[in-house]
Amino acid sequence: MSSAVRRRLDRLATVLLGLVAFSILGIVLGILGDIFLKGRRTVTWEFLTQIPLDGMTRGGVFPAIFGTVCIVVLMIMMALPLGVLAAIYMVEYAGQGRIARVIRAAVNNLAGVPSIVFGLFGLGFFVLFVGRNLDRVTGRDLLFGQPAMLWAAATLAVLVLPVVIVSTAEALMAVPRSLREAAFALGATRWQVVRGVVLPQAWSGILTGAILSVSRGAGETAPILFTGCAYYLPRLPVVRLTVPLLGIQVPMVNPLDQFMELSYHIFIMATQSHNTMLTRPIQYGTTLVLVGLTFTLNLVAILARRRLSRRVVKA
Amino acid sequence: MEGLVTKTDRLAPRPAVSLSSRTQPPGGGAVGGERRRVPAAKRPVLSAPRRPARLRRAAEFLLEKILFLHGMAAILLIALIFVFLFREALQALHRIPLDLWWGGTDTDWDGKAVFVQRWQPNGDVPKYSLVPLVLGSLLVAVPAVVIAGLIGLATGIYLAEIASRRVRDLIKPIIELLAGIPTIVIGFFCLVTLATLLQGIFHTRSRLNAVVGAVGVSFVIIPVIASLVDDTLRAVPGYLREASYAMGATRWETISRVVVPAGVSGVTAALILGMGRALGETMIVLLATGNASQVTFNPFESVRTMTATIAAELGSVPQGGDWYASLFLVGAVLFTITFALNLVAEIVVSRMRRKLAL
Numbered sequence: 001m002s003s004a005v006r007r008r009l010d011r012l013a014t015v016l017l018g019l020v021a022f023s024i025l026g027i028v029l030g031i032l033g034d035i036f037l038k039g040r041r042t043v044t045w046e047f048l049t050q051i052p053l054d055g056m057t058r059g060g061v062f063p064a065i066f067g068t069v070c071i072v073v074l075m076i077m078m079a080l081p082l083g084v085l086a087a088i089y090m091v092e093y094a095g096q097g098r099i100a101r102v103i104r105a106a107v108n109n110l111a112g113v114p115s116i117v118f119g120l121f122g123l124g125f126f127v128l129f130v131g132r133n134l135d136r137v138t139g140r141d142l143l144f145g146q147p148a149m150l151w152a153a154a155t156l157a158v159l160v161l162p163v164v165i166v167s168t169a170e171a172l173m174a175v176p177r178s179l180r181e182a183a184f185a186l187g188a189t190r191w192q193v194v195r196g197v198v199l200p201q202a203w204s205g206i207l208t209g210a211i212l213s214v215s216r217g218a219g220e221t222a223p224i225l226f227t228g229c230a231y232y233l234p235r236l237p238v239v240r241l242t243v244p245l246l247g248i249q250v251p252m253v254n255p256l257d258q259f260m261e262l263s264y265h266i267f268i269m270a271t272q273s274h275n276t277m278l279t280r281p282i283q284y285g286t287t288l289v290l291v292g293l294t295f296t297l298n299l300v301a302i303l304a305r306r307r308l309s310r311r312v313v314k315a
Numbered sequence: 316m317e318g319l320v321t322k323t324d325r326l327a328p329r330p331a332v333s334l335s336s337r338t339q340p341p342g343g344g345a346v347g348g349e350r351r352r353v354p355a356a357k358r359p360v361l362s363a364p365r366r367p368a369r370l371r372r373a374a375e376f377l378l379e380k381i382l383f384l385h386g387m388a389a390i391l392l393i394a395l396i397f398v399f400l401f402r403e404a405l406q407a408l409h410r411i412p413l414d415l416w417w418g419g420t421d422t423d424w425d426g427k428a429v430f431v432q433r434w435q436p437n438g439d440v441p442k443y444s445l446v447p448l449v450l451g452s453l454l455v456a457v458p459a460v461v462i463a464g465l466i467g468l469a470t471g472i473y474l475a476e477i478a479s480r481r482v483r484d485l486i487k488p489i490i491e492l493l494a495g496i497p498t499i500v501i502g503f504f505c506l507v508t509l510a511t512l513l514q515g516i517f518h519t520r521s522r523l524n525a526v527v528g529a530v531g532v533s534f535v536i537i538p539v540i541a542s543l544v545d546d547t548l549r550a551v552p553g554y555l556r557e558a559s560y561a562m563g564a565t566r567w568e569t570i571s572r573v574v575v576p577a578g579v580s581g582v583t584a585a586l587i588l589g590m591g592r593a594l595g596e597t598m599i600v601l602l603a604t605g606n607a608s609q610v611t612f613n614p615f616e617s618v619r620t621m622t623a624t625i626a627a628e629l630g631s632v633p634q635g636g637d638w639y640a641s642l643f644l645v646g647a648v649l650f651t652i653t654f655a656l657n658l659v660a661e662i663v664v665s666r667m668r669r670k671l672a673l
Contacts, residue, residue: 010565014477020469021478021486024541027534028493031504082388089386093379099386105661106389112588112657113396113650114595115498116622120629120646124399128634158392165389189371191378212495219497222597222622226629263499263598270503270602280507287503291496298495302488 032295035287042285056232056269057279061286066236067149067259068293071224072217074153074255075160080210082157083164090165091172092194111162115222122155122227123147143256149237150255152228159223160213167209171202208304215297219290221263230258231268262290400650403643410637415443416644434608434624436638443641445648447608451525451618452649455600456593458529458614463536463593464586470537471544471585476570494538502602505531510603517615523605525614531599536589543588547581547667548574580667584660591656595649597622621649 046060053059086103094100132145175198183193237257240249269283270276276283418432419442432444470490474483510527513519517526551574559569575582605617606627625642632639 006565006568010567013567013570017469017473017477020466021473023466024470024486024493024537025489027537028489028496031496031501031534034504034508035500082385085382085385086388089382093382094386103386103389106393108661109654109657110389110393112591112595112653113393114597114622114653116595116597116625117396117400117646117650117653120625120643121396121399123629124403124643125395129399161389161392189375191375215495219495219499221497221499222626225626263497266499266503267598267602270506283503283507287500291500294495294497295492298492302491306484306488 039284039288042281063260064265068262075156078157087168118223126151147228148256152224155223156217163213171205175201211301215294229264404647407640407644448621452620454525455528459532459593463533467540470541474545475548498598502599505603519615521617525618528600528604540585543585547578551577584663587660591653
């Protein structure tokens with residue numbers, strides 16, 4: 001090949017690769033733009049604050065928003081402590097040994113498990129095994145052993161656990177070794193090094209991971225299909241608890257109740273409702289709300305991470 | 316000695332300062348700066364230890380055990396998933412004759428017995444053939460990996476080898492945004508917009524078919540493949556490129572004949588992982604593939620994948636019956652396939668690590 005042909009081929013390849021890379025921007029804009037343009041008109045203040053009306057052909061999605069927020073809060077309350085402590089053990093204690101390798105392999109495999117398998121597992125383990133046995137032990141008829149917010153959140157927590165562990169481990173490993181060595185040289189114990197030296201440096205990275213997991217959990221549908229989602233609930237999953245001494249009633253989220261959820265709401269409105277064409281604006285509106293929620297969370301996480309990496313580079 | 320340990324105990328929790336102190340000139344200046352930030356009340360006390368050493372050692376031991384238990388969580392959960400999936404799946408294998416998983420007999424319109432491969436557990440004669448489900452999954456996953464492989468590979472190469480730092484900082488977050496779009500949203504987009512668009516192009520008989528699902532699924536795995544390829548190629552040592560340029564090769568020749576071949580196992584691993592994700596994707600295929608279980612090799616027909624079958628049927632099935640157990644068997648098959656794919660990818664990656672001595 002003559003050098004002119006080779007140079008032209010080189011230029012062509014560069015341009016083509018660049019075009020393909022930027023086509024991803026096209027995909028993102030295509031999906032988000034479609035959702036935004038068609039859902040924009042539906043999403044009003046009333047849509048966000050009302051309950052579904054007239055057999056879910058009018059009204060808003062407030063119960064679904066409420067349920068989504070409740071379930072991801074419950075989920076991250078379970079997944080964050082477990083995942084952070086697991087990552088601390090993996091990075092700071094297990095080192096490069098065989099146990100660390102096995103844990104890492106387990107985490108990777110857990111991350112690769114299909115989301116619908118988590119749904120099967122949630123139903124078989126949390127609802128039917130843990131729940132039914134709790135009922136038997138406490139002598140109740142059917143309190144724990146049925147789909148509920150608690151079990152859905154637990155299932156989602158298992159799903160996002162790898163995300164929490166991996167991002168925490170990355171944050172921990174980004175802390176320079178010299179800092180640890182300095183602390184050890186001063187006589188600090190391992191836990192003192194972790195708590196006093198490593199964690200303060202890694203917090204923002206861990207929080208970024210937590211935000212990403214919340215966003216992931218808010219968007220997942222398959223794991224909660226059988227573990228707690230409700231097609232339609234006329235009330236919020238809230239109970240009134242009486243404070244023992246003061247005698248006042250306080251509303252509290254009831255984790256043993258079923259709930260409505262945004263992604264599940266999109267699914268049933270788009271496939272199960274009796275007139276899917278009629279409710280299309282509601283479907284677009286709900287999708288836009290979900291996209292807005294996860295998009296905001298992701299943007300925060302991406303910006304936080306970028307800021308973080310810049311700071312680490314400077315240091 | 317005791318006093319010294321206690322002192323470090325109090326000093327240690329202030330590492331942020333020691334980080335910044337690295338940028339300051341060495342010597343007393345850094346220490347002085349650190350001192351000023353510590354409130355007077357928290358200044359290290361050189362008096363007797365707060366706790367006896369034995370107690371602290373016991374606490375340290377206990378903490379390590381607690382952390383160890385948390386570290387085991389991932390292993391325990393994988394084991395639990397395995398047990399609870401295969402417990403029901405074995406029930407299904409036990410109760411339903413083995414040959415029914417391949418196909419069964421049915422009577423046609425003339426009352427003659429014919430061999431059919433159908434998934435129809437709710438019929439008068441329940442049919443449990445896994446063939447249409449596995450075929451359906453493959454008809455979605457293979458085209459999805461082909462599409463996402465092309466786009467993801469090109470993007471990964473562009474990011475690692477060609478893009479300037481500024482372009483990289485622009486594309487990377489876009490890829491992360493794509494990865495962050497919930498699959499139900501992509502599924503909805505496929506169902507409503509993309510299906511119509513593709514039908515206009517290909518003039519297919521059924522609006523919802525395997526290709527619509529495959530394009531949707533490829534949106535999910537493009538980020539996976541692109542970032543893995545990017546990571547792999549950036550790990551290829553620079554001297555290989557320099558040697559290639561020194562021989563007079565152009566950038567494209569260097570990429571196609573030196574860098575990509577050097578990172579070929581990482582690229583393979585990325586494609587395998589993408590395959591695993593594609594087979595496991597649920598909501599997109601549930602919404603976009605039409606959900607007709609049939610034995611076909613035509614990707615423009617409606618298909619029903621393993622994942623969609625579980626998602627669509629498990630909610631309405633009585634617990635404990637044959638149908639219920641058979642859905643767990645489908646889940647177990649899916650789990651086994653994705654587990655094996657992940658394992659292979661991991662082995663390929665670790666082999667590459669060793670080869671490149673990273």
